[in-house]
Amino acid sequence: GQQLNQSPQSMFIQEGEDVSMNCTSSSIFNTWLWYKQDPGEGPVLLIALYKAGELTSNGRLTAQFGITRKDSFLNISASIPSDVGIYFCAGQPLSGTYKYIFGTGTRLKVLA
Amino acid sequence: DGGITQSPKYLFRKEGQNVTLSCEQNLNHDAMYWYRQDPGQGLRLIYYSQIVNDFQKGDIAEGYSVSREKKESFPLTVTSAQKNPTAFYLCASLATGYNQPQHFGDGTRLSIL
Numbered sequence: 001g002q003q004l005n006q007s008p009q010s011m012f013i014q015e016g017e018d019v020s021m022n023c024t025s026s027s028i029f030n031t032w033l034w035y036k037q038d039p040g041e042g043p044v045l046l047i048a049l050y051k052a053g054e055l056t057s058n059g060r061l062t063a064q065f066g067i068t069r070k071d072s073f074l075n076i077s078a079s080i081p082s083d084v085g086i087y088f089c090a091g092q093p094l095s096g097t098y099k100y101i102f103g104t105g106t107r108l109k110v111l112a
Numbered sequence: 113d114g115g116i117t118q119s120p121k122y123l124f125r126k127e128g129q130n131v132t133l134s135c136e137q138n139l140n141h142d143a144m145y146w147y148r149q150d151p152g153q154g155l156r157l158i159y160y161s162q163i164v165n166d167f168q169k170g171d172i173a174e175g176y177s178v179s180r181e182k183k184e185s186f187p188l189t190v191t192s193a194q195k196n197p198t199a200f201y202l203c204a205s206l207a208t209g210y211n212q213p214q215h216f217g218d219g220t221r222l223s224i225l
Contacts, residue, residue, distance in 0.1 A: 004154075006154075035216075042116075042118075042218045043202070044216070045213050045215060098143045099157065102147075104153060105152075105153075
């Protein structure tokens with residue numbers, strides 16, 4: 001099955017630093033979603049993007065729907081220890097079915 | 113509160129045994145999904161259902177079966193034909209229509225005895 005290319009796969013950062021991650025695809029998507037997953041839990045929706053070029057914030061998180069509709073970016077400002085977890089992107093293709101394609105995840109570790 | 117409830121949280125399967133994972137939602141969502149997650153990997157789609165009494169295979173349906181007799185419920189059976197069932201299973205739902213995100217339950221971890 002198709003998967004998105006999400007990078008980086010993992011990153012260690014110092015508390016207070018800003019974090020950037022992205023997802024790219026060879027296909028056009030009409031929706032991008034960003035999730036955070038803690039160990040042993042289900043993914044929790046962080047930000048939903050529905051329009052090319054859209055920039056949306058949720059507290060210290062900001063995500064953008066790429067203008068080409070083939071990529072999306074998530075930024076976390078001033079990271080804190082509870083930001084630790086796995087971040088997934090998901091895109092909905094233009095195929096007309098209610099299916100999402102998921103990235104392989106970015107594992108974030110914050111050093112206090 | 114509205115949400116998606118998966119049960120049990122942990123499940124153990126013996127060789128040759130079928131086991132069923134429960135997923136219930138009270139969000140009035142039309143579409144429901146089952147994903148499998150292996151360590152260090154993304155989510156892979158097993159089955160999905162867009163309406164009651166209808167479902168489609170995802171990317172890794174072999175060894176699994178589902179039913180959708182009620183809008184609120186989408187149980188997944190892991191059959192003995194699934195030779196490597198140890199994984200974290202996630203159920204999700206989605207309100208059909210424009211601009212609707214997918215929401216997840218808290219998952220069931222299945223292990224082999």
